[in-house]
Amino acid sequence: AAYLVSRAIREAKVVGFEGIEIGTITDSAVAAEIKEAAAKTGLVIHSVMNADHWKYPLSSADPGVVAKSVAGMETSLRNAKLWGCDSVLLVPAVVNPETSYKDAWTRSQRVIRERLLPVASDAKVVIAVEEVWNKFLLSPLEFARYVDEFESPWVRAYFDVGNVVIYAYPQDWIRTLGPRIVKIHLKDFNFD
Numbered sequence: 001a002a003y004l005v006s007r008a009i010r011e012a013k014v015v016g017f018e019g020i021e022i023g024t025i026t027d028s029a030v031a032a033e034i035k036e037a038a039a040k041t042g043l044v045i046h047s048v049m050n051a052d053h054w055k056y057p058l059s060s061a062d063p064g065v066v067a068k069s070v071a072g073m074e075t076s077l078r079n080a081k082l083w084g085c086d087s088v089l090l091v092p093a094v095v096n097p098e099t100s101y102k103d104a105w106t107r108s109q110r111v112i113r114e115r116l117l118p119v120a121s122d123a124k125v126v127i128a129v130e131e132v133w134n135k136f137l138l139s140p141l142e143f144a145r146y147v148d149e150f151e152s153p154w155v156r157a158y159f160d161v162g163n164v165v166i167y168a169y170p171q172d173w174i175r176t177l178g179p180r181i182v183k184i185h186l187k188d189f190n191f192d
Helices: 002-014 028-041 063-083 101-123 140-148 170-180
Strands: 019-023 044-049 087-090 126-129 155-160 181-185
Touching: 002 019, 002 028, 028 044, 028 063, 044 063, 063 087, 063 101, 087 155, 087 181, 101 126, 101 155, 126 140, 126 181, 140 155, 140 170, 155 170, 170 181
Parallel strands: 019 044, 044 087, 087 126, 126 155, 155 181
Antiparallel strands: none
16 A cells, blocks of 8 residues: 555656645555655645544544544544644534534534644644535535634634535635635536
């Protein structure tokens, strides 16, 4: 696995990418090899995409599920620090038949505040919250409020234009979120 990731980093640089986002890497040897490959090529690893937030949402009522999510974020924050990244992408909550919108809001904020913010602050890495078809943070005003309620420079917004283009105007989200945005994802989107 380490060889494949290193090769992908080299190839990304060769084809012209200046930076990439990498998912959570649980194997410390692979993480070290990624750091070395990035240093050798000059490719910047600009952020980490936390791998466990969908399968194990912070908004779950099950403490075991939340513990797995927290562990994934802790690993992601360590990866980010190792690779010199300034942010980790986090889908903070998933609303579903078992988890109401209000519960998703309060549970995820509590876990972020109590268990993740201290780690992010120590690592000097931003928790970059993203809205991504999870039935949560459905307007730019809510997204801004969610981030603002942390009153911390270590929680900001990771805005993905493609995640709102179906039902909203991305430019309005960008204007509303403004300086809360730490990263932006841009991608093609086909309405067909």
